[in-house]
Amino acid sequence: MEELYLEAANYLNCENLDFEKSYFICDACSSLLGSEDFETKGRDLLIRSIDASSTFHIGVKPMLNDLIECAGLYPYLGDVDNEISALRKEYHKSRYIEDVYLHSSQQQISEILEQSKSVVLSAPTSYGKTLLIHELVSSHRYRNIIIIQPTLALLDETRKSLSKYKDYKLIVSTRQEANHEGGNIFLFTAERVLEFNDFPSIDFFAIDEFYKLSITRDDDRAIVLNQAFYKLLQLTKNYYLLGPVVTDLEDEFKSNLNFEWVKTDFATVAVNEHYVGEYRKNEEDKKKMDLYNLLVGLDEPTLIYCSSPDKTKELASDFIKFLLNQALSYPSEQNSHVVEWCRINIHDSWSFNDFLLQSIGVHHGEMPRHLGSTLVDLFNNGDIQFLFCTATLIEGVNTSAKNVILYHRKKGPKKIDFFDFKNIAGRAGRMRKHFVGNVYKMEKEPDQLSFNVDVPIISQKNAPDDILMYMNQADLTQDSKNQIKKYDEVDLGLMTLVKQNSGMPIDGQISLVEAILANEESLRGLLCWTGYPKYEQLATVIDLAWTHLLRNTDTKGRVWSSKQLTFYTNLYFQSKSLGAFIARLINKGNSPEDAISIALSTIRTWFQFKLPKLLITVSSLQEYVFKENSGNYNYYATQIEHGFLPPNLSELIEYNIPTSLAKKFEGFISEDDSIEAIISKIKNVDWGRLGLIPYEELLLKRLIE
Missing domain, CATH: 3.40.50.300 (P-loop containing nucleotide triphosphate hydrolases)
Structure with missing residues (x-):
């Protein structure tokens, strides 16, 4: 059967198929689909045949349609000419979504x-x-x-x-x-x-x-x-x-x-896997040249998987240099409206601007949310041809990529496993857009291992204390009860508070309280503050959080110590905007490119996510210790998290509105307006009074659609 598949697949490379070869391919599809062990291969061959159907002899086109129906690929099924087939096709038509067929x-x-x-x-x-x-x-x-x-x-x-x-x-x-x-x-x-x-x-x-x-x-x-x-x-x-x-x-x-x-192994696209080669550490320059020569030979939209944000930028920058040396260009004026916004709000010399003007994008978790979303739209619309990306895009986001290149075999500092590899490879091809995708491997793929999912909240096997403590006592096994019995010795009020601080490590919270109690008098003035902290007060709170509340697996972005996080937090608070934060970082001796990377990473990783949660957790724990004389960090945490916008207005970030644009509507919004009311008011404001640029207008139009 394997030989049959290979022979038929080889015929698909012909520019024009005569009746005999066309029939052979269809017959091979039928035989493979009829075999329980080779059904997946049969569906794969059929999808490749659909992709090459324009080369088939017209006499077998009805047979190809019958095979599509036989394989259950109803989204690909064309017009049918008999009542039974028509009924089966109609049965697979979505009852609720217009013009959609289910396989x-x-x-x-x-x-x-x-x-x-x-x-x-x-x-x-x-x-x-x-x-x-x-x-x-x-x-x-x-x-x-x-x-x-x-x-x-x-x-x-x-x-x-x-x-x-x-x-x-x-x-x-x-x-x-x-x-x-x-x-x-x-x-x-x-x-x-x-x-x-x-x-x-x-x-x-x-x-x-x-x-x-x-x-x-x-x-x-x-x-x-x-x-x-x-x-x-x-x-x-x-x-x-x-x-x-x-x-x-x-x-x-x-x-x-x-x-x-x-x-199930039911797939709707076929994937060609191309092994480009393996490279030693001292062959990085050769590896890059092989990548860039491969890219300029590809006409369809291509994702290049990279291990980290820095690697996406490095590869894209060197690709620009390669294109200049080869006198090649992929100009894209359609992206100039995004570049204009970046020059005004981030920095005029940001390398990202040069990338976009050459149909190149970089996508990673440090990007502002609106830019990440815009990049995917530009890629899917064909305005970006080459998208250097990290796992942030690979994990679930649908794109129009025909080709995926595995350039690195790591996700951050860790090696990817076979599961990650299949996730990356699965981005090649798109149902009803690219029947056949291509995966180019510039690293050896990981060994194939079985992956059985264990859910510790259900099995309680090897479950960390943080999971078991979240469960109701009645749902715990005796072994789990014994595992967490040690917490019976902890003050009930503290344990109640610790459980309320969802997502924070239990042992870390307890040790943090112990650290405060051990130095209660010396820490009182440093922890009992409300509103805005002095630098030393902020440094003390962040150091306690860093020491006790961060897990070993927590990502830290570009921050390496509590002192550095304190410095960036204070600088951000003085700046009140992304552009000003970048400018201050440059004034502190960073290059524009480094300053931008630090600012974007720290805002996304820390200020919009980790730090507010850490501040509120430490606030609740010092309140437990100091009682009525305690401080309250909630206002400060809220200011940091929402980018110094009113909390309700900052919800626009969830809708891909940048903070700088949201601020332009601050005078039109009441503090008790819901997000629905805010969007309604934005719709009725005279945008001409706000000095909007085209990219901002585009984002607002998408918001109110």
């Missing part, structure tokens, strides 16, 4: 979900797993839905695609209130699920990339995701967990929860 495996899962059964699905990247969420939403079967996704980039993509369902209120921040009159869709990270305490009656939840529940892969957010999963299971027993290439689930997970476990 046969999607239809199977959809029917299970429609029976109010839960599903855990492992399927290839091209399967179309998130389409089933859209199918459920559009059916209006459930009134209140929670969707957890691992990255803000993925949540942003989901928000945009679900915004057409006007019967639901989309809730994307913990400041928003649920609509108690109609339906709600909560688009949250795991952290926000834990922080939100006013859920209405929840009917259904979905967890995308559910494999991140496993603690065996050293994911720094696995503990929080487990806690969120546990919280959601208290709210509803109807759920859909989705992810790629999971081998199996641990027995305890299967036996303790009621769901349908579906593992």
Whole structure:
């Protein structure tokens, strides 16, 4: 059978196929599809045949259509000429989404979900797993839905695609209130699920990339995701967990929860894997030249996977130099409106500007959210041809990439595993856009290992204390009770507070309180402050948080010590804007490029995420120690987190509005306005009075659509 596949696939390279070869390929597809062991190969060959269908002899076109139906690839099925086929095609047409057809495996899962059964699905990247969420939403079967996704980039993509369902209120921040009159869709990270305490009656939840529940892969957010999963299971027993290439689930997970476990290899695109070569450490220059020569030979949109933000910039910068040396150019004036904004609000000489004007982009987690979203749009629209990216884009965000290049074999400092590799490779090709994708491997792919997902909040095997302490006593096994019995000796009031500080390490909080108590008098003046701290007070709080509350797995961005974080925080507070922060960093001796990298990274990693949570946690713990004489850091933490905007106005960041643009509407907004009221007021403001540039107008038009 393997020989049959290879022979037929080889014929597909011909420019024009005669009847005999065309028939042979179709017959090979039929034979492979009819074999249980080779069905996946048969579907792969058929997808390649669809891609090359213009070269087929016209006499076999009806046979090709029959094979598409036989394989269950109804989204690719053309007009049918008999009543039975027409009925089958109609059966796979979405009942709720216009002009959408489900493939046969999607239809199977959809029917299970429609029976109010839960599903855990492992399927290839091209399967179309998130389409089933859209199918459920559009059916209006459930009134209140929670969707957890691992990255803000993925949540942003989901928000945009679900915004057409006007019967639901989309809730994307913990400041928003649920609509108690109609339906709600909560688009949250795991952290926000834990922080939100006013859920209405929840009917259904979905967890995308559910494999991140496993603690065996050293994911720094696995503990929080487990806690969120546990919280959601208290709210509803109807759920859909989705992810790629999971081998199996641990027995305890299967036996303790009621769901349908579906593992399928059903793919809707075929992928060519090209091995470019392996390179020694001293061959980096050769590796780059091979990459750049490969890129200029590719005509379709291409993702280049890199290990870190710095590597995306380094490779893109050197690619620009390569193009100049080769007298090559990929000019893209369509991106000039974005470049204009960057020059005004970030820096005139930022290398990112040069990249965009040559149809090159860099995408990573340090980018401002609106720029990250804009880059994906530009790439999908063809205005960027080469996108150097990190795992932030690889994990779930759909793009129009025809080609993916694995340049590095690391994700940050860690080596990627086979699971990461399949996730990266799965970005090549796109259903109904590129039938066949290409993966170019410039590193040896990791060894293929089975990956069984264990969920410690369910199995309680090897579960950290932070997970077990989050659970109800009645749900704990005797071994788990014994494991956490040591906390019975801790003051009940402190343990109650520690549990309330969701996502923060339990032992770290306890040790932090012990550290304060051991130096209570000397720390009193340094910790008991409200409003704005003096430099020494800020340094003390951050040092305590750094020492006691950061886990070994926590990402720290470009900050290496508590002193450095204190310095950047104070400088940011003096600056009050991204542009001013960058200018001050330059004045402190950093190059413009380094200053930009430091500013973007520190704002995204620390100021908008980690630091406010750390400040509020330390605030609550010093309040426990000092009681009525304590301080309160909440106002300061809120100022940092929201970029010195009123908290309600800062919610516009969730909708890809930069802080600098949101500030222009500060005079039109009341402090008690909801985000819906703010968007309505923005719609009615005379934008001509605000001196907006084209990119800002584009972002606002997308906001009010």
